[in-house]
Amino acid sequence: MRKYMHLTAMLAVITIGIGSFFGYAAAQPDLRFRLVEQQGDISWKDRLELTGVINDEDWFTVRGNGKVETSSRFFLADQTLGNDMYEMDAAYPELMRGQPYVNVVSESEERVSLYGLNEKTIEVRVWEKKKSKLTTTVIPKQDIAEDATLHRLISADGNTADLLLEEFDYQNEEVTSKFSIVTVDLKGKRMSKRMIEEGTSHNGDLTVIFDQERTTRENAIFVRTISDGEEVESQSHFVLEAGKLVPFPELDRLVRKDSYGLSQYGDLLVQLPNEEENEPRHEVTIFDLRTMKGKELKLPARSTAKEGDRMIDVVDGKLVLAQQKQDAKEGIVFVQIHDIEKDETVFEAKLKGNEDVQFRLLHANLAER
Amino acid sequence: MKKYLLLTNEELKRTAKPYLIVVAVLMLLEFILTAAITKMHEGKIETFMRENGVSMQEAIDAYGKSSFAQVVASGPFLLILGAGMMVILISAFVIWYRDWFGKTNYIYRLLLLPGSRSSIYFAKLTTIVLLMFGFVAIQWLMFFVLAPLHDLLLPPELFERVSIAAVLERSGLMYLYDFYLPNFALIYLFALLLIVFIFTLVLIERSYRKGKKVIRIFLQFVILGAVYGATLLVINSDHLFANEKGMLFLAFTFLYLAFLVIIGLRTVSKKITV
Numbered sequence: 165m166r167k168y169m170h171l172t173a174m175l176a177v178i179t180i181g182i183g184s185f186f187g188y189a190a191a192q193p194d195l196r197f198r199l200v201e202q203q204g205d206i207s208w209k210d211r212l213e214l215t216g217v218i219n220d221e222d223w224f225t226v227r228g229n230g231k232v233e234t235s236s237r238f239f240l241a242d243q244t245l246g247n248d249m250y251e252m253d254a255a256y257p258e259l260m261r262g263q264p265y266v267n268v269v270s271e272s273e274e275r276v277s278l279y280g281l282n283e284k285t286i287e288v289r290v291w292e293k294k295k296s297k298l299t300t301t302v303i304p305k306q307d308i309a310e311d312a313t314l315h316r317l318i319s320a321d322g323n324t325a326d327l328l329l330e331e332f333d334y335q336n337e338e339v340t341s342k343f344s345i346v347t348v349d350l351k352g353k354r355m356s357k358r359m360i361e362e363g364t365s366h367n368g369d370l371t372v373i374f375d376q377e378r379t380t381r382e383n384a385i386f387v388r389t390i391s392d393g394e395e396v397e398s399q400s401h402f403v404l405e406a407g408k409l410v411p412f413p414e415l416d417r418l419v420r421k422d423s424y425g426l427s428q429y430g431d432l433l434v435q436l437p438n439e440e441e442n443e444p445r446h447e448v449t450i451f452d453l454r455t456m457k458g459k460e461l462k463l464p465a466r467s468t469a470k471e472g473d474r475m476i477d478v479v480d481g482k483l484v485l486a487q488q489k490q491d492a493k494e495g496i497v498f499v500q501i502h503d504i505e506k507d508e509t510v511f512e513a514k515l516k517g518n519e520d521v522q523f524r525l526l527h528a529n530l531a532e533r
Numbered sequence: 534m535k536k537y538l539l540l541t542n543e544e545l546k547r548t549a550k551p552y553l554i555v556v557a558v559l560m561l562l563e564f565i566l567t568a569a570i571t572k573m574h575e576g577k578i579e580t581f582m583r584e585n586g587v588s589m590q591e592a593i594d595a596y597g598k599s600s601f602a603q604v605v606a607s608g609p610f611l612l613i614l615g616a617g618m619m620v621i622l623i624s625a626f627v628i629w630y631r632d633w634f635g636k637t638n639y640i641y642r643l644l645l646l647p648g649s650r651s652s653i654y655f656a657k658l659t660t661i662v663l664l665m666f667g668f669v670a671i672q673w674l675m676f677f678v679l680a681p682l683h684d685l686l687l688p689p690e691l692f693e694r695v696s697i698a699a700v701l702e703r704s705g706l707m708y709l710y711d712f713y714l715p716n717f718a719l720i721y722l723f724a725l726l727l728i729v730f731i732f733t734l735v736l737i738e739r740s741y742r743k744g745k746k747v748i749r750i751f752l753q754f755v756i757l758g759a760v761y762g763a764t765l766l767v768i769n770s771d772h773l774f775a776n777e778k779g780m781l782f783l784a785f786t787f788l789y790l791a792f793l794v795i796i797g798l799r800t801v802s803k804k805i806t807v
Contacts, residue, residue: 167539167542168538168539168542169542169546170542170545170546170549171538171541171542171545171663174545174663174664174667175663177667177670177671178663178666178667178670180670180674181666181667181669181670181671181673181674182666182669182670182673184673184674185670185673185710186714188697188698189712189713189714192698192712257774261771261772261773262770262771262772
């Protein structure tokens with residue numbers, strides 16, 4: 165043994181060090197949330213199903229009955245583009261291989277379509293769900309700026325699709341946006357572009373409300389924001405009609421002028437309040453595009469909002485709000501289900517997870533099972 | 534096998550002293566740095582309180598609490614770790630060249646030993662790999678000494694206690710200490726590739742020594758290295774899923790590693806003459 169003294173000593177150091185490392189690694193809890201508290205209408209226990217991602221790689225489902233299922237998923241898409249991409253990645257991975265950078269997704273029962281901008285082309289990918297077949301159509305880009313962004317599908321009939329495009333104009337150190345409708349002809353492999361006329365003249369940034377669901381709604385809602393760079397001073401809303409931006413006074417009157425965060429869920433527009441510390445309630449503004457009426461919901465605040473993110477989903481007439489709170493030891497997520505019509509919170513749950521866990525709610529499902 | 538074990542032990546014996554000195558210096562630097570960064574943070578808080586006449590809580594709100602993760606994530610600490618890794622890579626050159634340029638021309642004694650010369654190659658390779666894992670192991674154990682030291686140097690209200698897992702996550706050291714075994718193996722497989730690459734370069738230089746020939750062979754290496762690099766770039770496209778990338782990376786790295794080891798062994802056995 166003395167002959168191998170140095171080798172033995174080195175192996176002993178490595179065994180202790182690396183052994184303790186693997187011991188420590190094995191003792192680390194899996195990345196997961198667990199349900200620790202719930203209250204409210206007991207029937208919601210079986211109906212709540214939250215799908216989300218933890219730290220960009222673990223896909224999980226939280227069920228109201230306390231079960232938390234996690235699975236590691238591999239993603240191809242640039243996840244900063246939004247939840248749509250996560251879901252597409254998980255459901256139709258082949259559609260995402262070598263995907264163009266900017267994407268618009270539309271889904272029907274038969275197929276999923278992906279519209280993306282490449283350097284010199286517009287790429288349209290269609291995944292036939294039943295046949296599991298991918299068709300890619302590449303259309304040469306004409307008269308589109310390099311850093312343009314495709315925002316959403318306005319309409320599609322199988323042969324042609326209208327897409328909302330944003331291009332940026334850099335002048336005098338100020339960036340302004342120009343919006344247009346791009347029509348792609350899938351059979352003819354051609355495209356045309358028509359600018360959207362602005363109905364009114366304002367100074368300020370024009371943005372589009374990002375829809376958190378796949379949609380084929382005809383009207384995109386535009387928000388013109390006047391800000392001093394940090395604080396929002398005012399906002400005005402427009403809707404696209406026959407290629408023109410028409411003011412939307414009903415929405416102007418209802419939503420807070422000083423707050424970002426207006427999102428669309430089907431026919432409902434939802435605005436979360438600015439993040440304030442120690443507010444006892446979240447006053448959430450809801451605007452129904454079918455009735456053109458709005459209301460304010462008052463949800464009890466379960467977390468000092470500044471400490472974490474808030475994520476919402478609207479499903480089956482219910483608002484699902486997830487508030488994330490992070491501290492040194494664990495990640496906490498409060499889930500509230502609020503009946504929009506009755507303005508009452510029907511279910512609440514508290515989930516706890518590991519420290520440093522970043523939670524991202526993809527969608528909620530409240531279907532009866 | 535006995536020859537290989539004896540040679541490995543001999544190599545470790547010859548390396549032990551300088552290795553222990555380097556490791557001790559690096560660890561000492563880590564101690565000093567941890568204490569310095571921690572005390573600087575405390576100093577900042579105290580100065581802010583004194584100059585602005587505010588409470589400790591207000592000062593903490595302005596500067597935040599100190600954590601061992603911040604110390605490790607600081608540039609100088611990572612620099613020390615990088616220096617440690619660099620010393621290991623330099624050792625891959627030194628372990629061969631010292632045998633030629635040392636006082637005793639040790640390499641001639643080695644090459645004249647009876648039996649296969651591949652034992653010499655593998656003994657040196659094992660030594661460098663053991664030095665690398667030794668450093669990784671000692672550094673890992675150091676975290677458990679330095680973290681309590683950080684907390685001990687500050688009053689309880691000034692520090693945030695974090696787990697070593699969080700320290701690794703926040704400092705980016707998760708790449709060196711990956712809890713997921715396949716990832717851990719991949720990282721050190723790549724390190725092994727680098728060591729073998731250095732070995733092959735040294736052995737070819739020692740075999741041919743003539744300028745033109747060495748340059749020609751070196752160019753072949755550059756081309757091969759470029760092909761390997763390009764392969765990795767292709768693998769790293771958005772066409773492949775992480776698991777597919779991992780498999781391809783593994784396959785190409787093994788192929789390249791095998792190629793380099795074969796070249797190295799051939800050189801030691803047939804090209805190097807006494």
